[in-house]
Amino acid sequence: MNIEIFQITLLSLQISALATGLSLIIGLPFGTLLALGKFPGRSFLLSIVNTGMGLPPVVVGLFVAMMLWRSGPLGDLRLIYTPTAIIIAQVVISFPVVTGLTAAALQALDPRLILQLYGLGASRIQMIWMLWLEARLPLLAALMAGFGSVISEVGASMMVGGNIRYQTRVLTTAIVLETSKGDFDKAIGLAVLLLVITFLINWALTWIQQRGVRK
Amino acid sequence: MTPLVQIQDLLVKRGDHPALQLEHLAIQNGEVLAVVGPNGAGKSTLLLTLARLLKPERGEIQFNSTQASAESDTVYRRRIALVMQDPLLFDTTVFENVASGLKFRGIHKDEIRSKVPLWLERLGVGHLAKRRANQLSGGEAQRVSLARALILEPQLLLLDEPFSALDPPTRSRLLDDLGLLLKETSTTTVFVTHDLPEAAQLAARIAVIIGNRLRQVSSPNEVFNSPADEDVSRFVNHKHQNNQKSMDHPTS
Numbered sequence: 001m002n003i004e005i006f007q008i009t010l011l012s013l014q015i016s017a018l019a020t021g022l023s024l025i026i027g028l029p030f031g032t033l034l035a036l037g038k039f040p041g042r043s044f045l046l047s048i049v050n051t052g053m054g055l056p057p058v059v060v061g062l063f064v065a066m067m068l069w070r071s072g073p074l075g076d077l078r079l080i081y082t083p084t085a086i087i088i089a090q091v092v093i094s095f096p097v098v099t100g101l102t103a104a105a106l107q108a109l110d111p112r113l114i115l116q117l118y119g120l121g122a123s124r125i126q127m128i129w130m131l132w133l134e135a136r137l138p139l140l141a142a143l144m145a146g147f148g149s150v151i152s153e154v155g156a157s158m159m160v161g162g163n164i165r166y167q168t169r170v171l172t173t174a175i176v177l178e179t180s181k182g183d184f185d186k187a188i189g190l191a192v193l194l195l196v197i198t199f200l201i202n203w204a205l206t207w208i209q210q211r212g213v214r215k
Numbered sequence: 216m217t218p219l220v221q222i223q224d225l226l227v228k229r230g231d232h233p234a235l236q237l238e239h240l241a242i243q244n245g246e247v248l249a250v251v252g253p254n255g256a257g258k259s260t261l262l263l264t265l266a267r268l269l270k271p272e273r274g275e276i277q278f279n280s281t282q283a284s285a286e287s288d289t290v291y292r293r294r295i296a297l298v299m300q301d302p303l304l305f306d307t308t309v310f311e312n313v314a315s316g317l318k319f320r321g322i323h324k325d326e327i328r329s330k331v332p333l334w335l336e337r338l339g340v341g342h343l344a345k346r347r348a349n350q351l352s353g354g355e356a357q358r359v360s361l362a363r364a365l366i367l368e369p370q371l372l373l374l375d376e377p378f379s380a381l382d383p384p385t386r387s388r389l390l391d392d393l394g395l396l397l398k399e400t401s402t403t404t405v406f407v408t409h410d411l412p413e414a415a416q417l418a419a420r421i422a423v424i425i426g427n428r429l430r431q432v433s434s435p436n437e438v439f440n441s442p443a444d445e446d447v448s449r450f451v452n453h454k455h456q457n458n459q460k461s462m463d464h465p466t467s
Contacts (some may be wrong), residue, residue: 112303113303115297118266118268119373120321120367121295121320123289126319135305
């Protein structure tokens with residue numbers, strides 16, 4: 001059992017870390033574009049993203065399940081009930097969170113900072129890099145929120161992962177299963193484990209974040 | 216001698232409104248040109264256009280006799296440096312702030328390490344190198360901001376009311392120091408201010424912009440004694456009276 005718990009925990013971490021990482025890779029540039037770009041439909045896109053920040057995981061699960069279902073449009077990829085399917089669903093959940101918070105973080109900066117950076121000879125990429133550095137505290141908060149939204153969700157993981165033992169069972173789906181069996185001891189153990197892990201990761205990220213705060 | 220910058224037939228709009236119309240302006244190599252005028256007259260527009268942060272609707276800016284628009288924005292901007300009203304320092308150390316422009320230009324670490332302390336020293340803030348920018352006073356921060364620009368040894372230095380947020384004693388000390396530095400380095404400078412004595416102290420020539428148009432470019436004396444038109448005269452006299460008043464009731 002201990003080995004199984006270890007395996008479940010590791011899988012949970014791998015899936016959520018990968019999903020958060022992918023969300024960051026997509027969400028950071030996209031959020032930056034939404035914050036700094038000037039194009040028609042920008043504020044409409046931003047409101048879609050902001051709505052996406054509160055997307056119920058079960059709705060995402062339903063949508064991704066329909067896509068990946070054997071008879072669905074992406075059924076040939078045979079991804080339903082695999083860890084990859086969970087990652088896809090979790091990216092859909094956390095990507096708007098990272099994007100929306102990135103846009104908000106950058107829009108909170110002094111707009112004259114961009115002029116100042118250009119006025120010192122920064123290229124566009126250097127300018128954006130400096131803005132990310134300036135907004136590093138809220139950007140790390142965006143990362144934490146993104147991770148928090150996926151490590152704790154159960155609906156989508158259950159629907160597209162199937163909670164298959166040794167394959168797609170993660171901490172949250174295991175807790176649901178043990179609770180439904182009435183095995184509260186095991187469920188509580190897993191719940192505590194989930195909380196401790198979430199805490200440790202946020203602690204580490206907060207430590208990184210707060211190093212940059214003025215002393 | 217050909218001027219460093221020549222502006223011909225310039226029209227800059229902000230929104231739908233013309234923010235600046237200017238038939239001709241030449242900035243000579245090594246000179247300090249002050250740009251004065253009431254708020255909203257178009258002074259900052261001129262500066263931002265010179266920094267290529269605003270695109271003119273019409274007209275040409277020649278830099279070193281070459282058409283500025285032929286170059287990319289970044290290549291053009293790496294010959295200038297901009298200091299704004301607020302220091303707008305980055306949330307890092309003073310050293311890193313002053314190093315930033317050199318880093319953008321890909322200057323080698325060793326050169327940065329030797330240059331930064333030198334320029335901090337020149338601006339009288341050498342002892343602050345390791346401080347975080349958000350721990351500085353207003354005067355210190357503006358000195359760091361000036362060091363951050365001057366270290367680039369720009370062909371054209373653009374100053375947008377850099378002293379207006381400072382208290383009078385801090386302001387006059389910084390003005391003295393900057394005047395010396397600019398003379399020493401003979402940096403071509405465009406200095407926007409609404410303070411006429413400040414303009415006269417730093418600059419050999421003053422450009423008066425009123426109502427989005429350039430009205431007069433001449434020596435401070437000429438601007439005071441033979442203003443080009445009624446508006447300039449009113450602006451100069453009004454300012455002059457205010458300054459007299461503040462001299463009668465000195466605050467410091």
